[in-house]
Amino acid sequence: MYQDTIAAISTPLGEGGIGIVRLSGEKAREIAEKLFTGRVRNRRLVYGHIVDPENGETVDEVLVAYMAAPHTYTREDIVEIDCHGGPLALQRILALALRCGARAAEPGEFTLRAFLNGRIDLAQAESVLDIVQAKTEASLRLAVEGLKGRLSGRIRAIRNELLSVLAYLTARIDFPEDEIEEQDALGPIRAAREALRKLIATADSGMVYRSGIRTAIVGRPNVGKSSLLNRLLRENRAIVTPIPGTTRDTLEETLNLRGVPFVLVDTAGITRSADPVEVLGIERSFRAIQRAALILWVLDLSEPLTEADGEIGDLLEGRTVLAVANKSDLPAQADLGGVRFPIVRTSALTGEGLDELERAMVDLALGGRASASDAYLVINVRHKEALERAERHLAEAERSLETGMPEDFVTIDLSAALTALGEITGETVTEDLLQTIFSRFCVGK
Incomplete structure (x- = not known):
């Protein structure tokens, strides 16, 4: 157990109904008793005030919860001070806690202590961050499964089988003259490989649910890109006018389709332009294309395809593209025979074809792989x-x-495999790796 006590604000900064200052460590209760007018009681929520011990000034009206080790999030003594959600009150209370002997927590240090004190393993610790960052119900469910130890349990079962094989082979090497009962080594290794292959096969889908699909909406000016964004979002998020070049910058919004988060990026129309502002917008459109995992190429079905459409199509060659033939509510004039990508006809104005478009987006994102309703998915790269x-x-x-x-x-190879698996659950982990993982957490978690 750590010898020092840490403190941090555990709720988002800004105004809110409630704010929480959290302390963890052997002096958590002692510090709280210096600041709190009420009686600090184990596993009781107690009403009182936080008072500056130097001058007796009341800082805020609060509720204080004290939880004694080891049955806490960190397996250390924890105090949570629930105050009003204004940033000034939170910062004053945190400053008093630090003055009374606490240390400002590093990002993710509460969860790091939970891992180092043995309450959760490393994969479960990472699932805490996944829960905080979940964008859809499906990604939240997968993160909760990880926190419950679904992946960890499978990894430990595989490691135990391999450890048994390694112990057997090591004994044969170290004690060649002893009569060691024959044991099948090849079968468990093959079974472990098959189990790992099944887990690996779920990873691409799992990471889609966790991180989402960055999707660029591109096309020449005035084909309905912003209208399509608004229709997908079911709200008027982007400005739409009949004037070509209305969109001058990229606009990002997140869309949940069947549990898959799509980060939609509306882009400026791609065309030749002498307008320096429009040129900057077009350059950002090209960057959005490079960063996107999926591209919705919007075409105007009510007009013949132009040379600009062809140039954009050539630019998208080799990418994952869904051609969206927009304005299907108008008489069709475009010949789509030369389009080399899957095509969905839709009307951003009426919503016609929207369901088909959404299905096609999810199918392309998952690529026919496992869905969140299937068995557990690996969601971490x-x-x-x-x-x-x-x-x-x-x-x-x-x-x-x-x-x-x-x-x-x-x-040698068995030991290396065990080391790799141990990196997932934390049995074989370096300090640098821990620093990398927990640095992504917010302070207070």
Whole structure:
């Protein structure tokens, strides 16, 4: 357990109905008793006031909860001071806690202590951040499954099987003259590889649910890009006029389709222009295309395709593109025979074809892979990379056994696979890795 006590504001800054200052450590109760007029009681929410101990000035009317170790989030003594949600009151209370002996918490330090004190493993700790950052119900459900230890349990089961094989092979190497009962080594390695391959196969879909799909809406001016954005969002988020070039900058909004978060980026119309402001907008459109995982290329179905449409189509070659033939409520004039991407006909004005467009977007995003309603999905790129490394080492171990290589070679790859799997749950983790992971957390969590 840590020797110092940390404190931080655990609610977002700004005005709100309530704000929380959290303390964790062996002096949490002692510090609270210096500031709080009420009686600090274990697992009771007590009414009182926070008072500056130097001059007796009342800072705020509060409720204080004290939770004694080890049955707390960090497995340390924790105090939570619930005050009014104004930033000044929160900062005053935090400053008093620091003056009375607490240290300002680092980003994610409360969750880091929960991990280091053994309450949760590293994969569960990362799931805490996923819950905080969840964009849809599906991504929240997957994050909660991670916090419950769904992935961790599978990883531990695989590690235990491999540890048994490693112990057996190590004993054969270290004690060649002893009679060691024969044990199947190849079968468990093959089974572990298959289990890892199944987990890896879910990762691409899982990361889509976790991080979303960046989707650029592109096309020449006045084809209905902003209207399409508004129709997808079911609100008038972008300014729409009949004047070409109305959109001068990119506009981002998040859309939830069947649990998949799409980060929609409305862009300026791509055209040749001498207007320096419009040129800047077009340059940002090109950058949006480069950053996008999915592109909605909007075409005007009510007009013949232009040379500019063809140039944009050439620019999008090799990308994941869905061609949206807009203005289907008007008589069709465009010949779409030369369009080399999947086409959905829609009307941003009436909503015709919108359901088909949304289905096509989700299908392209998931690529026919597992959905959030399927078995547990791996949603973290770090976990996927560790699983892939472990699977590669197991493939080498399997190959060594099949070809009769010395068992030392097998144990080397088995040990490397176990190390990779341990990086997921935290059994084999470096200080640098912990710093990288927890630096992404907010202060107070």
